[in-house]
Amino acid sequence: xxxxxRWTDLDAERVHSTMTIGLVTDSNAQLPPELIDRYGxxxxxxxxVIDGEEHAxxxxxxxxxxxxxxxxxxxxxxxxxxxxxQFAAAYQRLAAGGAxxxxxxxxxxxxxxxxxSARLGSASSPVPVRLVDxxxxxxxxxxxLWEAAESVRRGAGLGEAAEIxxxxxxxxxxxFVVQALDLARKGGRVDLATDESEGVPVVTAKGADxxxxxxxxxxxxxxxxxxxxxxxxxxDLRVAVGVADAQAAIMSxxxxxxxxxxxxxxEIVHYRVGxxxxxxxxxxxxxxxxxxxx
Numbered sequence: 001x002x003x004x005x006r007w008t009d010l011d012a013e014r015v016h017s018t019m020t021i022g023l024v025t026d027s028n029a030q031l032p033p034e035l036i037d038r039y040g041x042x043x044x045x046x047x048x049v050i051d052g053e054e055h056a057x058x059x060x061x062x063x064x065x066x067x068x069x070x071x072x073x074x075x076x077x078x079x080x081x082x083x084x085x086q087f088a089a090a091y092q093r094l095a096a097g098g099a100x101x102x103x104x105x106x107x108x109x110x111x112x113x114x115x116x117s118a119r120l121g122s123a124s125s126p127v128p129v130r131l132v133d134x135x136x137x138x139x140x141x142x143x144x145l146w147e148a149a150e151s152v153r154r155g156a157g158l159g160e161a162a163e164i165x166x167x168x169x170x171x172x173x174x175x176f177v178v179q180a181l182d183l184a185r186k187g188g189r190v191d192l193a194t195d196e197s198e199g200v201p202v203v204t205a206k207g208a209d210x211x212x213x214x215x216x217x218x219x220x221x222x223x224x225x226x227x228x229x230x231x232x233x234x235x236d237l238r239v240a241v242g243v244a245d246a247q248a249a250i251m252s253x254x255x256x257x258x259x260x261x262x263x264x265x266x267e268i269v270h271y272r273v274g275x276x277x278x279x280x281x282x283x284x285x286x287x288x289x290x291x292x293x294x
């Protein structure tokens with residue numbers, strides 16, 4: 001006769017199927033409203049410091065406001081991580097909204113102290129929080145969250161969703177044009193042994209290192225290099241095309257048009273290269289992130 005007190009894998013699956021998993025990230029992920037609304041994500045803002053004045057990314061400082069500062073002069077810009085209380089408040093809001101567990105996916109701990117703030121904030125969470133160090137930054141963080149959120153929709157439990165977020169990080173690629181390379185160089189992120197007279201560098205980032213994948217003589221060639229790099233990444237790709245400001249919009253639009261309907265692309269979303277990334281890249285940045293969907 002079966003033991004009524006024995007906990008089985010089927011019991012665990014039934015519990016997971018009735019659990020509600022809340023999702024959290026930080027604003028360095030550059031998660032667009034489309035995905036925030038689709039998955040109900042809480043986004044904790046990175047602090048942006050401009051000429052000594054602090055702002056909360058996406059709260060009292062939009063991408064447009066940030067890049068407008070560069071029209072007058074090059075400001076002194078930097079970032080700092082959210083405080084633990086901001087994360088505690090985000091976890092509380094999700095719990096109050098019905099979340100039984102929380103998956104919190106963040107910018108790499110090697111790039112920011114954000115994950116540590118989230119860890120401290122999770123100590124007061126009324127529900128369990130699983131933290132994920134994405135090992136990446138910018139929309140790479142969103143890629144990890146995006147695939148994890150899809151797995152939750154399919155019925156994955158917290159542990160499986162966290163593992164999917166972590167494993168997705170290793171499959172993410174990116175490519176972009178940074179016209180304000182002086183800011184990237186200042187941040188120690190670029191090692192370009194190129195002659196600027198050869199054209200505009202099209203680059204890819206891995207961690208804090210940036211390398212050149214091609215030199216473009218004009219906009220059309222830059223779009224071709226970026227699109228070919230993206231579609232060569234694999235099959236069934238989820239793609240995000242990003243743009244910093246109006247001067248780069250024509251490039252991002254052309255890239256999206258080139259990728260739309262391509263056999264290797266499953267879905268395309270658009271995002272802004274916001275202040276927490278723009279402090280390193282400046283105005284005029286366009287490009288994208290991509291990874292093979294499961």
